[in-house]
Amino acid sequence: MSLPLDSYFTGGQALAVALAIGVAFGWALERSGLGSARKLVGQFYLTDLTVFKVLFTAIVTAMLGTFWLARLGLLDLSRVYVPETHLVPQLTGGLVFGAGFALAGLCPGTSCVAAATGRIDGALVAIGMLCGVLATGLSFTSWRDFYDSGNRGTWTLPELLHLPYGVVVAGVVALALAGFRAAEWVERRS
Amino acid sequence: MSAPRAAHADGRPYANPYVAGFGLGLVLLAAFVVMGRGLGASGAFASAASGLAAAAAPTAAAANPFFARYLGQAGGPWRDWLLFEIAGVALGGFLSAWLAGRLRREVERGRGVSPAARLTIAFTGGAVMGFGAVLARGCTSGQALTGGALLSVGSWAFMITAFAGAYLVAPMLKRAWR
Amino acid sequence: MTPLSAPRALAGVALVLGVLAAFAGGPGREHPGDSTASTPATAAAQRDADAVTAIDLAQWIRARRPGLQVIDLRAADQFGDYHVPSARNAPGAALDSLRIAVEDTIVLYSESSDQAARAAKLLRGRGYPDAHFLHGGLAAWIEQVMNPILADDASPVAKAEFQRLAELSRYFGGVPRAGVAAGRPPAPATSVPDAVVRLRGRGC
Numbered sequence: 001m002s003l004p005l006d007s008y009f010t011g012g013q014a015l016a017v018a019l020a021i022g023v024a025f026g027w028a029l030e031r032s033g034l035g036s037a038r039k040l041v042g043q044f045y046l047t048d049l050t051v052f053k054v055l056f057t058a059i060v061t062a063m064l065g066t067f068w069l070a071r072l073g074l075l076d077l078s079r080v081y082v083p084e085t086h087l088v089p090q091l092t093g094g095l096v097f098g099a100g101f102a103l104a105g106l107c108p109g110t111s112c113v114a115a116a117t118g119r120i121d122g123a124l125v126a127i128g129m130l131c132g133v134l135a136t137g138l139s140f141t142s143w144r145d146f147y148d149s150g151n152r153g154t155w156t157l158p159e160l161l162h163l164p165y166g167v168v169v170a171g172v173v174a175l176a177l178a179g180f181r182a183a184e185w186v187e188r189r190s
Numbered sequence: 191m192s193a194p195r196a197a198h199a200d201g202r203p204y205a206n207p208y209v210a211g212f213g214l215g216l217v218l219l220a221a222f223v224v225m226g227r228g229l230g231a232s233g234a235f236a237s238a239a240s241g242l243a244a245a246a247a248p249t250a251a252a253a254n255p256f257f258a259r260y261l262g263q264a265g266g267p268w269r270d271w272l273l274f275e276i277a278g279v280a281l282g283g284f285l286s287a288w289l290a291g292r293l294r295r296e297v298e299r300g301r302g303v304s305p306a307a308r309l310t311i312a313f314t315g316g317a318v319m320g321f322g323a324v325l326a327r328g329c330t331s332g333q334a335l336t337g338g339a340l341l342s343v344g345s346w347a348f349m350i351t352a353f354a355g356a357y358l359v360a361p362m363l364k365r366a367w368r
Numbered sequence: 369m370t371p372l373s374a375p376r377a378l379a380g381v382a383l384v385l386g387v388l389a390a391f392a393g394g395p396g397r398e399h400p401g402d403s404t405a406s407t408p409a410t411a412a413a414q415r416d417a418d419a420v421t422a423i424d425l426a427q428w429i430r431a432r433r434p435g436l437q438v439i440d441l442r443a444a445d446q447f448g449d450y451h452v453p454s455a456r457n458a459p460g461a462a463l464d465s466l467r468i469a470v471e472d473t474i475v476l477y478s479e480s481s482d483q484a485a486r487a488a489k490l491l492r493g494r495g496y497p498d499a500h501f502l503h504g505g506l507a508a509w510i511e512q513v514m515n516p517i518l519a520d521d522a523s524p525v526a527k528a529e530f531q532r533l534a535e536l537s538r539y540f541g542g543v544p545r546a547g548v549a550a551g552r553p554p555a556p557a558t559s560v561p562d563a564v565v566r567l568r569g570r571g572c
Contacts, residue, residue, distance in 0.1 A: 003223045004222065004223055004224060004225060004226035005224050005225075005226075006224070006225045006226040006227075009225075011264060011265060011269070014225065014271060015269060015271065015274045016274075017224055017225060018271045018272070018274035018275040018278065019274045019275070019277060019278040019281075020278065021217060021220060021221050021224075021225075021229070021275055021278065022274065022275035022276060022277060022278020022279045022280075022281070022282060023278040023279075023281050023282035023285070024213075024217045024220070024278075024282060025214070025217050025229055025275070025278065025279050025282060025331075026278060026279035026280060026281060026282025026283035026284075026285075026286070027213075027282035027283070027285065027286045028210055028213045028214040028217055028282075029214070029282075029283060030282070030283040030287050030290075030292070031204065031205040031210045031213070031286055031290075032204060032205055032207050032210030032211065032214070033204035033205075033207075035283050035287065036298060037298045037299075037312075038298045038299075038300070038367070039204075041360070041363075041367050043356075044356050044357060044360035045360065045364065045367065050204075050207045053207035053208055053211055054207045054208075054210055054211040054214060055211070055330070055334060055335065055338075056211070057207070057208050057210075057211025057212055057214070057215060058211045058212070058214035058215035058218060058335060058339070059215070059334075059335060059338040059339045060215065061211070061212050061214075061215020061216060061218070061219065062215045062216075062218040062219045062222065062335075062339035063338075063340075063341070065215070065216070065219040065222075066219065066222055066339060066340065069219075069223065075222070075223060079226050080222050080226050080227070080340070081226060081227045081228070082337070082340045082342050083228075083327060083328060083332065083333060083336065083337045083340070083342050083344065083345055084327070084342075084344065085342060085343045085344030085345075085347075086327060086344060087343075087344060087347065089325045089326060089327075090325070090326045090327065090333070090344040090345075090347050090348045090351075091347050091348070091351050092325055092326075092351075093321075093322045093323065093324070093325030093326025093327075093348065094322065094326050094333075094347065094348035094349070094350070094351030094352040094354075094355065095322070095351045095352070095354060095355040096318060096319075096321055096322035096325065096355065097319050097322030097323055097326060097329060097352050097355065098351060098352035098353060098354060098355025098357075098358075098359070099318055099322075099355040099356065099358065099359040100314075100315045100316065100317070100318030100319035100320075100321075100322055101315065101319060101330075101352065101355070101356045102315070102355070102356040102358075102359035102360040102363065103312075103314055103315030103318060103359060103363065104311070104312050104314075104315025104316050104318075104319060105298070105312065105315070105367075106312075107231070107319065107329055107330040107331070108231035108232050108234075108235060108316075108319060108323065108329045108330075108331065109229075109231035109276070109279055109329070109330065111316065112231070112279050112280045112283065113279060113280065113282075113283030114283075114298070115280065116279075116280035116281070116283045116287075117283055117284060117287035117292060117293050117294070118287075118293050118294050118295040118296065119294075119295075119296060119297070119298050120296070120297045120305075120309065121297050121298050121299065121308055121309060121312040122298075122312075124309045124312040124313045124316065125312045125315060125316040125319075126235075126316060127313060127316065128312065128313035128314060128315065128316020128317040128319075128320070129232070129235050129316040129317070129319055129320045129323075130235050130238060130239055130242075130316075130320070131313075131316070131317050131320065132316060132317035132318060132319060132320020132321050132323075133232070133235045133236050133239045133320040133321075133323070133324060134239040134242065134320075135317070135321070136256070136320060136321045136325075137239055137240070137243065137254060137256040137257050137324070138243070138254070140254060140255060140256040143324075143325070144255065146325075147324075147325060152343070152344070154342070155342065155343045155344065156340070156341045156342055156343060157341040157342075157343060157346065158341065159343075160343050165341075168341060169341075172341070180208070
C-alpha cells in the first residue's frame with residue numbers, strides 16, 4: 001500500500017474523507033480563534049499576529065512532513081497535486097483577494113467557521129463570496145484571456161531558485177522561525 | 191491608540207497559535223497522504239455558484255467556460271470534494287465552539303461601526319475575495335496553505351500579494367475595528 | 369532555564385528536521401510503479417527518438433521529469449477549452465516568445481502529429497536536441513491516456529498492463545473503461561469537449 005491512498009477510494013468514500021478532513025480543519029481554525037473577525041484583523045493592525053503564526057506553523061509542519069515522507073520513500077510525491085502557477089493572474093488575484101480580506105475580516109474558510117458559530121458577519125462574508133464568484137463566472141469572457149495568461153505549469157521554488165528541495169525546505173523553516181521571533185516582538189510592542 | 195487585543199468570546203481561551211497551527215499542518219499533511227491533494231475553500235464556492243447557475247439556466251451555464259468546468263465534474267457540482275470539505279469545516283468549527291462555550295449569535299465589529307455597516311462591508315469584502323480567488327485559482331486555504339507547503343511559486347506569489355493587499359486596505363478601516 | 373513549552377519543542381523539532389533536510393538530498397524519482405527510463409542508455413535512446421507516445425508523455429508529466437516543457441501549438445481558445453496538464457500555449461508555433469532552455473525536454477503537440485513534428489524538427493535544427501513531438505497529437509492523448517479501453521477478451525498480460533495504465537489515466541482525471549465486448553467496435557475516440565467534461569475537478 002503506497003501513499004497517497006486516493007486510488008483506493010470510491011467517489012463516495014472520497015467525499016466521506018473530505019467531510020472528515022473538513023471537520024478537523026474547521027476544528028483547528030476555531031481553536032486558534034481565526035473564526036473571529038475581531039481577532040483575525042489584529043494581524044493587519046499588528047496587534048495580534050495569530051494569522052501569521054497559525055498559517056506558517058501549518059505550512060512548515062505539512063512541508064516537513066511531505067518532504068520527509070517522500071525522502072523516506074513512503075509518499076509518492078508525483079501523485080500529490082501541486083497547484084499550477086499562473087503568475088500574473090495569481091499576483092493580481094492575490095492583491096485583490098487581500099484587499100477583500102481586509103474588508104471582510106475573514107477569509108472564505110474562516111467565514112464558514114464564523115457563520116457556523118453564530119457570527120452573522122461571517123455568514124455575510126460567505127454569501128458575498130458566493131455572489132462574487134458567481135458574478136466573476138457570469139462575466140468570465142471579459143477576464144478569460146487574462147485568466148489564462150502566465151501559465152507556467154507546475155513550478156516550484158526549488159526549480160525557480162535552482163536549489164535542491166531540501167535546501168529550500170530548510171530555508172523556509174529558518175524564515176518561519178525568524179518570523180515567529182519577530183512576531184512575538186511586534187506583539188509585545190503593541 | 192492601538193486597537194484593543196481581541197478578547198475571546200465568553201468561553202474557554204483560544205489555543206496556543208503554534209499548537210493549533212501544528213494541528214492544522216497535520217490535517218493538511220493528512221490530506222496529502224490520504225487524498226493526494228490539499229485543502230481549499232474558494233473551489234467549494236465556485237462549485238456551488240456553478241450549481242446555482244445551472245439550476246437557474248442550465249444551457250447557458252453549461253456554455254459558460256468557467257461554470258462548465260465545475261458542472262462537468264464526476265457527480266456534478268454538488269458532489270464536489272471541496273464542497274463536502276467545507277461542510278466539514280462548518281461542522282468542525284461549530285463543534286469546537288460548542289464544546290468551548292464560544293457559540294454566540296452576534297455581528298463581530300469594532301465599537302466604531304454599526305452592525306448594518308459592518309455587514310455591508312463584510313459582504314463587499316466577500317465579493318471582492320470571490321473575484322480575487324477566481325483569478326488566483328484559490329484562497330488562503332488552497333493557495334497560501336496548500337500551495338505554500340508544496341512550495342509552488344504561484345502560491346507564494348499569491349501569499350505575498352495577498353498580505354500586501356490586506357495591509358494596504360486595512361488602515362482605511364482602522365476606525366471600524368477600534 | 370525556561371521550561372520546555374509545546375511551541376518551543378515544536379520549534380526545536382522543526383529546526384532539526386529542517387537542517388537535516390538541507391543535507392538529505394532530494395526525494396528519489398524512482399518509486400514503486402515508476403517505469404520512467406533512468407539509465408543513461410535508455411535516456412539517450414529516448415532523446416534520439418523524435419516522437420513521444422502519449423503514455424510516455426503522461427508518465428513524464430506524472431513523474432515531474434525535470435526540465436520537461438509541454439507546448440501546445442493550437443489556437444488560444446482551443447488551448448483554453450482543454451490542454452494536456454502542465455502544457456503551455458504557443459499558438460501557430462510562435463516559439464520565440466517562450467522561455468525554453470537548450471537542456472529542456474521539450475514535447476510539442478498539436479491536434480495531430482504533423483504540425484508538431486515539423487516544429488520539433490525546426491527546434492532541433494535551432495540547437496534544441498531534446499525536442500520531441502507527441503505522436504498522434506492531442507487525439508492520441510485523449511484516446512490512450514484519458515479514455516483507455518480494455519477489451520473483454522484481452523489476455524492476462526494485457527489486463528495487467530491495463531491496470532497500470534488505468535491508474536495513470538485516473539491521475540489525469542481520465543476515464544478508463546474495461547469490459548468492452550469483443551467483436552464490437554470500440555467506442556469512437558471521445559471529442560475534446562467530452563474529455564473536458566470528465567476532467568476530475570482539482571480546484572482549490
